[in-house]
Amino acid sequence: MSYTGYLKLESHKVKGKTVVYNTYHDGAFKVARPIYMEEHTPTIYLLHVGGGYVGGDRYKACITAEEGAHLCLTTQAATKVYRTPNAPVVQETELLLKKGAVIEYLPDPLILYEDAQFIQETTVHMEEKATFFISDVITPGWSPNGEIFKYDSLRSKLKVYQNNQLMVFDHLFLSPHEDIHAIMKMEGYTHFGSFLAVAEGIIDSVIDELYDEVISEEQHGYIGISKLAINGCAIRILGNDTKTLESIINRCFQFLRKRLLGLEVVHLRKY
Numbered sequence: 001m002s003y004t005g006y007l008k009l010e011s012h013k014v015k016g017k018t019v020v021y022n023t024y025h026d027g028a029f030k031v032a033r034p035i036y037m038e039e040h041t042p043t044i045y046l047l048h049v050g051g052g053y054v055g056g057d058r059y060k061a062c063i064t065a066e067e068g069a070h071l072c073l074t075t076q077a078a079t080k081v082y083r084t085p086n087a088p089v090v091q092e093t094e095l096l097l098k099k100g101a102v103i104e105y106l107p108d109p110l111i112l113y114e115d116a117q118f119i120q121e122t123t124v125h126m127e128e129k130a131t132f133f134i135s136d137v138i139t140p141g142w143s144p145n146g147e148i149f150k151y152d153s154l155r156s157k158l159k160v161y162q163n164n165q166l167m168v169f170d171h172l173f174l175s176p177h178e179d180i181h182a183i184m185k186m187e188g189y190t191h192f193g194s195f196l197a198v199a200e201g202i203i204d205s206v207i208d209e210l211y212d213e214v215i216s217e218e219q220h221g222y223i224g225i226s227k228l229a230i231n232g233c234a235i236r237i238l239g240n241d242t243k244t245l246e247s248i249i250n251r252c253f254q255f256l257r258k259r260l261l262g263l264e265v266v267h268l269r270k271y
Contacts (some may be wrong), residue, residue: 055082118154
């Protein structure tokens with residue numbers, strides 16, 4: 001199968017430092033050189049060199065962190081999906097975390113413009129003692145008449161496997177043609193955010209701490225937190241602007257990062 005953009009990245013740990021040793025990219029996907037904002041952990045910027053995603057585009061990214069490696073992944077800018085009159089945009093992401101590896105995947109927001117259809121499938125394979133963080137922010141884009149929720153549909157699937165056994169299956173489907181403001185959907189809000197964390201150290205007491213120190217104090221947005229069937233948690237946020245959702249996700253991420261990994265705040269500077 002041909003892709004509009006294809007990316008492969010592999011990393012391993014050498015003398016206590018994570019090093020990217022194999023990269024390949026083709027089409028609209030590129031990878032910037034690793035930036036070591038922290039001494040031993042590279043921050044990787046995943047780049048899209050086009051102006052945005054259009055109908056029929058297909059993208060795939062395959063990223064591996066070998067035993068003990070630690071990667072922080074982000075994007076250069078928001079993902080913009082434009083009108084897709086004939087076929088949806090499809091994006092596949094495969095992440096492999098070997099024993100004791102860490103992947104932090106914190107992309108910029110997804111913006112869906114009028115008549116956009118977007119399908120996102122993320123598959124994660126984790127070995128023992130691996131740690132995984134992922135976030136998502138979804139916002140409706142501008143339309144000529146100023147109305148929101150003019151996109152056609154969004155389907156996002158996240159699967160997390162531990163030792164080849166499916167342990168988490170998170171399926172989000174939004175279609176503004178239905179009652180988007182109904183209960184269990186957007187409920188009057190315009191922006192959706194999610195943050196998921198999987199790690200052996202995420203036990204009940206840690207989730208309670210996260211709720212007490214971060215979520216219960218938050219005055220903006222509508223937030224829920226759930227314990228996963230494995231050691232981990234999922235956080236859902238509804239709000240009315242991107243900045244609020246990003247701030248809440250960042251606070252949850254930084255809390256767990258320090259609590260689980262003993263690492264201080266990391267600033268993913270984009271400008």
